[in-house]
Amino acid sequence: MEYTSLVDTSLDLNSNPLRLLDEAPKRDVQSNFIELGTKLPVKEETGAMVEELNRVSAENKKLTEMLTVMCQNYDALRNRLKEYVIKNPGTDQTTTASRKRKAESTTQNNNNNGHNIDATNGNSESSSSEEDWSKKPKEEHIKATISRVYVRTEASDTSLIVKDGYQWRKYGQKVTRDNPFPRAYFKCSFAPSCPVKKKVQRSVEDQSVLVATYEGEHNHSHPSKPDANSASNRCMTLGSVPCSASLCSSGPTITLDLTKPRSSDDDAKESNRRIESPPFPQFLVEQMASSLTKDPSFKAALAAAISGRIVQNN
DNA sequence: CGCCTTTGACCAGCGC
């Protein structure tokens, strides 16, 4: 199942929250920020900020609704697929173990072709594939979760390292037939009993993209989780908290929480909270968003978190 | 000393 066709996980961390509203051109917004700090009286400044907050809250609500609709569409499609597979068992190309390799190669090609790898802005994509669940019946539980993460790196960077926060031990490397770039095999070394494996290989289509294939589920908490709120350490968190990704890099913590649908009450409370908090300089926001979008680790972590959530829901 | 990477060897699945 190609989740990416249903949920666009590409990152667009544009720091300007007004972008989608098309109500105020960027230049105007910037000039407003300058004016807010210099010329406007306090009453007008407060009014403008409240207006801004209302807009942001409205946009937040809109995005939440979009996400809910996407999840509902995904569930509906998945149920239809299940029904189809049940009605037509013969059409399930992966039900026979004898086709293991063939199925794998086809699914890999499908994934390579099917994923919309954004070559222009370096977005990473992730997906979970159910199509090869029954490749190895004996290891069904171990291999039940397979996700693929695309990470953009420097094309000149030959190291097959995908920083996702976990500890990995490399146990092999092979050059495969359909890809001139070597494939590296990793095992999770954080917990000895953790069955998770990872394969990393440079994409044959785009050499600057690393394709990391995760097999299995971690049976331990995320190694960096305890430090997630530490402002002194650059850290990432994902995994145990569904669809939540935190990243702190020597500054304020940015948290993306896609788990809970938000009610208007929540938005109102959030707005009140924001009013109480001091205004955040626009250039800092832009700087943080810029650094985040350039950070492949953050993208990989977010992609892994989202794909992990999708798999968990299954 | 412990952990990690490297790398050649080995094993099993699959097609012919």
Added chain:
DNA sequence: GCGCTGGTCAAAGGCG
């Protein structure tokens, strides 16, 4: 049965 291929093992060496 044989050869090809992907995946894994394990010895050797490097590094902190």
